Amino acid sequence: MILLTWKVARFQAMAMASKELGWSVILHLAFQSIGVIYGDIGTSPLYVFSSTFPDGIKHNDDILGVLSLIFYTITLIPLVKYVFIVLQATDNGQGGTFALYSLICRYAKVGLIPSQQAEDADVSNFKLALPSTRLKRASKLKSNLEKSYFAKGFLLIITMLGTSMVIGDGVLTPCISVLSAVGGLKEATSSMTEVQRFGTDKVGYAFAPIIFIWFWFIAGIGVYNFVKFDPTVVKALNPAYIIHYFRRNKKDAWVSLGGVVLSITGTEALFADVAHFSVRSVQISMCSVTYPALILAYAGQASFLRKHNDFVADTFYKSVPGPLYWPMFAVAVAASIIASQAMISGTFSIIQQSLALGCFPRVEVVHTSTKYEGQVYIPEVNYLLMLACVGVTAVFQSTTKIGNAYGIAVVFVMCLTSAFLVLIMILIWKTNILLVIAYVLIIGSVELLYLSSVLSKFEQGGYLPLAFAAIMMTVMYVWNSVYRKKYYYELDNKISSTQLKEITANTNFSRIPGLAMFYSELVHGIPPIFKHYLANISALHSVLVFVSIKSLPISKVAMEERFHFRRAEPRDMYLFRCVVRYGYTDVRDDGGSFETTLMEKLKEFIKEDTLLTQRGGESELQEMVAKEIEMVDNACEAGIVHLVGENEVVAAKGAGIGKKILIDYAFSFIKRNLRQTDKVFEIPHQRLLKVGMTYEL
Template identity: 30%
Template sequence: MSTDNKQSLSAITLAAIGVVYGDIGTSPLYTLRECLSGQFGFGVERDAVFGFLSLIFWLLIFVVSIKYLTFVMRADNAGEGGILTLMSLAGRNTSARTTSMLVIMGLIGGSFFYGEVVITPAISVMSAIEGLEIIAPQLDTWIVPLSIIVLTLLFLIQKHGTGMVGKLFAPIMLLWFLTLAVLGVRSIIGNPEVLQALNPYWAVHFFLEFKTLSFIALGAVVLSITGVEALYADMGHFGKLPIRLAWFSVVLPSLVLNYFGQGALLLKHPEAIKNPFFLLAPDWALIPLLILAALATVIASQAVISGVFSLTRQAVRLGYLSPMRIIHTSEMESGQIYIPFVNWMLYFAVVIVIVSFEHSSNLAAAYGIAVTGTMVLTSILSTTVARKNWHWNKYFVFLILVAFLCVDVPLFTANLDKLISGGWLPLTLGLVMFTIMTTWKSERFRLLRRMHEHGNSLEAMIASLEKSPPVRVPGTAVYMSRALNVIPFALLHNLKHNKVLHERVILLTLRTEDAPYVHNVRRVQIEQLSPTFWRVVASYGWRETPNVEEVFHRCGLEGLSCRMMETSFFMSHESLIVGKRPWYLRLRGKLYLLLQRNALRAPDQFEIPPNRVIELGTQVEI
């Protein structure tokens, strides 16, 4: 490898440390404390400490190192990852019925992420600010207000983008992980026997000794791997090699050293269970550590916020969410986007969660169900890809699936015990998002089918217009068309009411491909249907934002000259009413009407100048 390539790999690896590992990297703030805080009936005793440390270590090895970094990350769509990508890949070579099941799984996984994303900023920032209790116990009443202030500032800067601030993320997170390692080593040196917990014997012994209690306690152990989905979701930003290199060279060693350092401290000083992370540090380092922890948790929160922006854009482009305003905050990086509606809905949800739960320990009870639920779905979808797309031996794939589920299912089941104490929160949020996504997709399909079931044949109507043309007026008219072979409603209504047609008519269809990006060579397809009619199909990936001006530019390069400010855009505006349906479908229909009324209008969605748009209304019963 050349020197330049090595430097580039090092830079990308450092950047991956700053973005990908923020969530899982801040887990030491609260994980071991929650495991041994007494809520599961464990005291700070040797067998319990060794058992939890062994479980945490082997979860990091099996779930993160083997399952995600080695297996799941093999499943990419043009380098992109994430649960919806996995859903798309898994459904490519399966029957329609199986594809429907896989789509439901993918949507549930995506919905779980929305449930998790509300909790992550709250628990991360609160656990860092709670270090104040160690420095000055009388300041504990300031934890909630300070957490809200920090997160308010974070959400406020989203509209400006994180390009400049993001350059600081990597060195800060590198310093964070080095600090984790140093604090851990310092404690382990004083009590090296804690390293015995690396032996999986202690994990097995833990289950044999504590039986049912040990199973329930898995709900706390899973806190050590929250954020693992980010490794796969952010694969498109950094690539597989830098993410893997960052994990094995920096993140994994630092996490293990810190967890074992906390264990060594607790074996000597059981009273340190009130906050073993901050009590690892000497008194003089508490304030700097508090500041560093706050910065690390803000970065972890930023990574989650960016993740929900990306997931939302993908869901919008794939037709599972209504169109909404998406702002690009960087001219250089297409992945840096800002979605105002999502940003402020998420902010208000996080603030409500902080005020309601008041302490990170209370919030920890809500964490885990969404994470482990997504893990189960990822196992099923990824092994489906291995069998159907990679054509691996079915028995080998089955063994892999069984191995994954032997870990995932107990973790998920153990977290169900948290339902009453807080686990209902991510499940409720996930259910709301799942309902919204399935409602928009199914009702949109129902609407389009309703609009086109009596549609005229495109070829027949064009032939009729060319044979007996109406009054033709100078200029170019563009009619947005969702289906290739159906006359757009706007064209039908223009002919019906105005009885005129422009000299040149373009039927424009914007299509989303099953890929993150579409090469410019394949961007536009032009077909002349008659002397005065053209069909233009513009294809975009789900990570791209359609732009009509760009489409016109590509058309000009291929011989179909169009000027944006000399073209009239005709669009149909559907006025919807809910017809006679069963009560539950009526509710679904009314939810769709609400979503449709608040959806971004097509001119804004495709960046068409408002003064060039003519909207023709039509009433449709669904």
């Protein structure tokens, strides 16, 4: 009953989403998704059979066993797990590891930065509708997570690990796909990344026809080979052939799983890239084009191999009919180059999410489509991926070791996604425990079996994604760790109400015309840099607004809910605190529109606050409101100044060597080489004033 209720609720939600977008838009997005999401999994027939049988086919029925493995693997993982289960766990349309982490952070207080406010829960899409009443199991799990600092840290670490592995996929995808299509075409991996700057919208329309043609080619050739050589491979639908395959080959069969798993490479792109499209559009394109084309392609190759065991090393091209060889070669090369788009687009999406949640250094995020939300491009990451692709290709020079590395990256991310999904099933969906156990036993056990197989090839190139993930996790850990320490420093040294009254009672400073915005990430109180500013400049603007830029663990915050104001006493100081709340996919406003919107919202707050907190007749209250709004208008006319804290962080005296390396060297190096605060917030330079202060952490 619980599952039925949940399915009905989800179906209704998707139906409403479909109506909002319109079916014409959904079908357009479905077509685009073919060119962006499926290039990787679509080109896997180029190398799966050759990777599974590196030493040749020892028994003809082994082909049926492997075909059965491929069929059930594609059905269970990409189709059942991702298309019909994982895509239901999007965070208001956003996918990827950080989207799952954000969902958990909303339902349990597992975030390590204490920036939560009671008002956050009032944001319309902060909470999702629950499918049933709260269960004891979910409440107990939530309580245990919130009480355990280890559990909070572990969740963040594995989120970073999953993110790093997906980025590693973005590096390895161009390498293995292009090298599999045509040996020696190393330069194609770098040229591919140059088209990313046009964005998913244009890239999707440009590449979708090529990938669509590719799917028709492999499906058609699959049917041709199936009919011509051995239609009896349909027997592979019987899973008994998998059992027979393992009995005959034992350990070799287990090792060969590392080749079979390559049939689902790029599956994580289904989830990571869903924000570029929509859940329904991805489901349509997968079920109507990708899945049937892949099954027909592998069935055709198996039929061909049943009659030509010796051609397993070059199965794909040997199975292509003569007249179609060169057209197929051209399309294969084009499709393989395009395949890198899937994981690169996914990389952009998850980095955007991790950046907003304080887990990645500041980089420029360019929103590439005015029609569809979530389509982004990150120049710095794009160039790093390009260099990494060229480096990996130049060093390994063949698909064997790259395939070993690729398998580890792919399966590792799948296992982490399943772990998060189980938490979401229990904590948020309140799924029946029997269904949770069934998921773990069926899909979880399959993924762990594949993981054990690919890890056996650690020394044959499998170390590469783990080494790359270690580098990325180090960067993310350094940034997030110091980011948290800095936040706690500001929280511990914030200006209290008593201190503020003492400051305002001081007659040594003067008030000057104008409005000043003090930027800070502290949402609980006034940051210590304000006191530092007054100690050096004995003047205050007539109106002060302390602006805290805050990222909520949700994808979007509606404009009417973005600005949350409070007034600081004494009232005649005209001092306000404003928390500006963004979702991790929201576009940050440029300086001009941000100022205008903030002033409008400030005036609305003044009116509401005065009517709620002050006593008097209606005319008297209206007069008070008019006076304060006039004060704000006059301050704006006199000029708006943006005050940004240029905080330097150093390890405190007496700190250990590890802390000094973390803060004084690692963090400082990253910060010096990346974007500054004013560039991230798009603050007008002509009205920007930086206030320097050193934090001893």
